[in-house]
Amino acid sequence: MNFHEWFVLTTSSPRRENYKELVKHYSAPMFYMAPWNWNEIAAAAMSIHLLPETRLAKLHDLYTKYGPVPRILLETFLTDSCDDINNAAVQRYDIALRIKITELLRDANAYIDNSFGTNDSHTILLMDLPLDDTYTTTCMEYENLAPTTFLRIATKYIGHLIGEAHGARASREAKILYDWSLGTTRTKGTAGWVFEMRIHSILQEGGSFSCSPLDSAAPGRPPSSPLRICLRKGDKTFTSAEGLGQLVRLKANARSVKPELCNIYLQPKKCNFTSRDSLAICRGPNNHITKIVFFQITVSQNHAVKAKGLDNVLEHLPADAKKEAPVIVFIVPASELTGFKRQKIDLGGSVINKHPAEKWHQYVLSFDDDKLWAAR
Incomplete structure (x- = not known):
């Protein structure tokens, strides 16, 4: 025992009140874990429930639409076989996602500060790790992330929602400018x-x-x-x-x-x-x-x-x-x-009148x- 170091791994989303405490008192390093790909999600799903092909296909549809979101993909969908319940859960997630996107566009810094580690967090952006042989692990220390790491919108569908929200916000701001500008001749x-x-x-x-x-x-x-x-x-x-x-x-x-x-x-x-x-x-x-x-x-x-x-x-x-x-x-x-x-x-001053x-x-x-x- 004297020759081994002990590690504590937290497997849930970190909270503002505890991850800073860990870093401060234990100098705990922070790691970034790449999002699950479809193969990993399918394997996890099948390990919990042996899914028929039709339900596995629906699971893939959700993955394509919303990205690697274990909460919506694995909780309600795998624990209840009722389509109505699953559809209602997806609809609730979609509504909350739209609200989060609006908040993100309104003030990105405030959104990140208020949303980090909360139970109702939603995947909007993903961090892509560089495709490099140097990085062979699925987890990487946060401070050592390569400069080539970049953020991207999670899916095409979420990109479409961001475009809609941005257009609506631009319209509201344009109307404010329009109403004010109509007020004076200048x-x-x-x-x-x-x-x-x-x-x-x-x-x-x-x-x-x-x-x-x-x-x-x-x-x-x-x-x-x-x-x-x-x-x-x-x-x-x-x-x-x-x-x-x-x-x-x-x-x-x-x-x-x-x-x-x-x-x-x-x-x-x-x-x-x-x-x-x-x-x-x-x-x-x-x-x-x-x-x-x-x-x-x-x-x-x-x-x-x-x-x-x-x-x-x-x-x-x-x-x-x-x-x-x-x-x-x-x-x-x-x-x-x-x-x-x-x-x-x-x-225009033409000779023809x-x-x-x-x-x-x-x-x-x-x-x-x-x-x-x-x-x-």
Whole structure:
């Protein structure tokens, strides 16, 4: 006995109140044990209960979804054969995991300090040991971890949850900025940028949108009826007016529009187009009538449209898309809807004092905060 050292191994998760005590009074070294792989979990599971292949397959599904989490994989799942009980346990774990991810994104340092060693801890990140012949053991002293050791998100599913939580948090913070920016004239431009980004996201999802006419003051034209725009999910981007023309034509120099690009949201990428933020080429119910819809996104009640920018786009579009006069749809916050009137067509100092766009129908489409900030 005098020739042997004695070791005490703790096999449960350490707690803040005891692991520091061990280190302080006994100079106990800390080791990092690599997470269990699937072979180890399957072996442990089979040593507790001889599982049929169907339950072993379900166990593998949980491992793939949540990573090496012995608590959920081995406790409830192996001690109770009732599927309802197991499904309820997984659902509780999933809800708690989402909460933990939100806490982690809010304040990572506070999350680590408050969650270390607690009974309700959940696997979010894993530490990968370096693939090196030097490291042959499954446990490694914490202080001697190699510089090539790195953290990774445990599974693809957990990565998806982190992305969702990050998006929701970004939306909340963007709304705070948006509400504040709308308050003064000097900061309204910032609000316009945030509003435009949200509208792009909404229209990319597709749907049916009802637009109110602004044509009561249109010279030489009677008031128009409300306009319903139907967009399919998805979008296409372009970097120039020439690129837009090439994108939507059925083939080079063709008069026709590609059918698959009708009723699809089209927006410029990495460029700024004068007089419009995006557009769609909408085909009617009879599948023959094609109309160009120019979208102008604004948080102001006065937003002139430059004729030169409209001409630049129309010049490059196929002839079939221009059989009917285009329309302009102004997209505004619901707070700006009251009093929003038909907008001026800016001729830009041209010697020509008239432009066809002055007789185009104009519409307004508004979004309230509930629609604008709905999770996407």
